[in-house]
Amino acid sequence: MYDFVIEEINISNVNQLDDVKKFLKNFDLEFEENIDCTIVIKQGGKIVGTCSKSGNILKCFAIDSSMRGMGLSSKLVTWMNNKLFDQGVYHSFIFTKPENINIFTGVGYKLIQKVKEVALLETGVENINKHIKRIIEKYDLKNNKKAALVMNCNPFTWGHRYLIEKASLENEEVIIFIVEEDRSLFPFKYRYELVKQGVADLKNVKVVPGGEYIISSATFPNYFLRKKDDVLRIFTELDASIFGEYFCNELSINKRYVGEEPFCEVTQAYNETLSDTLEKYGVELEIVKRREFKGKAISASQVREVIKGGEISYLKNLVPDVTMKFLLSSEGKEIMEKIKYSTSPH
Template identity: 35%
Template sequence: MNNFKMYYIDLNSSFETKRVTEFLKRFDLEYNLVDATLVIKDEKQKIIATCSKLNNVIKCIAVCKDYINQNFLNKLVTEISKLIYLEKQDEIFVFTKPENKFIFEGVGFDNIFVNDKIAFLTNKINNYKKYKTYIQNLLTGNDIAILLMNCNPLTKGHGFLIEYASKKYQQVYIIPVKEDVSLFTYEERKQMLSLFVKNFTNVALLKGSDYLISKATFPTYFLNEEDKIVIANSEVDANVFVNLFENTKSKITRVVGSEPNSRTTNLYNNVMNTVLEKNNIGFEQVERYTINNNVVSASTVRKNIYENKEWESLVPQTTIEIIKKVDIKKRMTEKNVYKNN
């Protein structure tokens, strides 16, 4: 490395990020959704290798073909992994091109999902296997509905969907989104669900997972991005869902609410429908619950709380009880997420 320099670029520098963007275009890669970028430059200050990360996901990886045998990729991955571990993450994921996956397999990563466009790997495959075993060991019943819910907070709309599924399907399992980037914490959202479903005899709450709707598998769930990026992320998340529920003896149906007001989630639902159909898993989209012809959404509840407007009629009593234990206005100011997530 004597004639080469490896360093983290300043993501606030348009000059630096433009150079990385242009470099990655040569490899047909898009530079987006990152919180750190590491580059290697030659003696002429030309970028010859780079990789980035978003939370605990390594992505945007490229090395000039003239330097492919210089072990630069290993150096980049080792260095950026140190940063991920410093941020208290205990598992690292990789998004890369399928032709690159063997490189990561050689340094301790295993495939979760690979298609002709993308490879998604982890360095803790046993965590994934344990979660899959946990899911499949708990499933009972012949006709099962699976609901993935963020519930930020749980509204009467979520309640309507749960009640609908409980009446139509023999058994209902709810998986809360585990990613803690919402206004309400994972534990608070899980408690909202637990309290709401306690009187349902055929509804059970499962543990959330880093493998379903997280910033690893589906970062654009939490952001607004270009359609093609949303679709690519959705395909990964949908196929991970298929893998987790494959080979079960029960009939599985993914149940979701329609999304008239969310372009991102509507795209996600369309991709999910296509992928599940190809893999013999059911998909049902239920018309959203409305009050006075207005869709009841968690974003409306958050907005009304922030603006001191009426919100309690939009949520069940169990949700009110939990929200009133939180200094919600202070949290909204600190986290600045009342409009998103």
């Protein structure tokens, strides 16, 4: 009756992509980076709706206001989820504006969290409550008060060790969440193992994969883009509020430690938002002055710069033995070669 047609556009085709970007501008939306699939609904050759995805995250969703109530939202979401099913993916997220929440709860999505400008919902075989329950059981997390740290450790440095050790001395139990998203120069499997080995002597510390709900493309895409832009505060608040409402409440976390951030604007903004947001959940943020070497704060970015400059012997001043041993292994040498020729900040 309405002659609606769904088309997958060729995102490498400039003209097709420009049409989508122009349509999104009507809703104060921008076509985001790292999108791998975009579809549009057309009526009479004109775009009246669109949705994109990046991995298992649906985003850049918009429907012409004159077409509301005609089931276009369901058509777009169903098409995208069928695409994910074909790829063997059975859990997805969607970013949208808070005023659109009812649209997506009506097609099977469940709200995780909303802040003033954005809401995050999910559907599928996984959900945040199942995820946290699994963590509690797997890592035998008791119902006592805990401190937490969230770290990327790209790679594990003396600075990380110093911060963890301080938390260990000041608290009965400590959880370290290692960012699981594999968008760093050191892959997650190595970052995770280096931290586990590097804190094995601290018996009250448990090292846990961060999963999809802590500093991931779903909760905090700007962390990986390393861009300080207009939406940075939105996503830092979203990530911090998810951590406060779900992880702190369910895991009895009453304190979170972060290092003072003299280098990265994104991390500095994240720390500021963390402080404001966690306070609402009764969680204290402890900002710790970083360990220094020769008057300079030790950081993973400094380690990568030293590797880039080829000063391998200097690294023993910045990283523990476990990291040094890894860097000199065949896997470590391969990563160091990539770092030397990389333009990536992370």
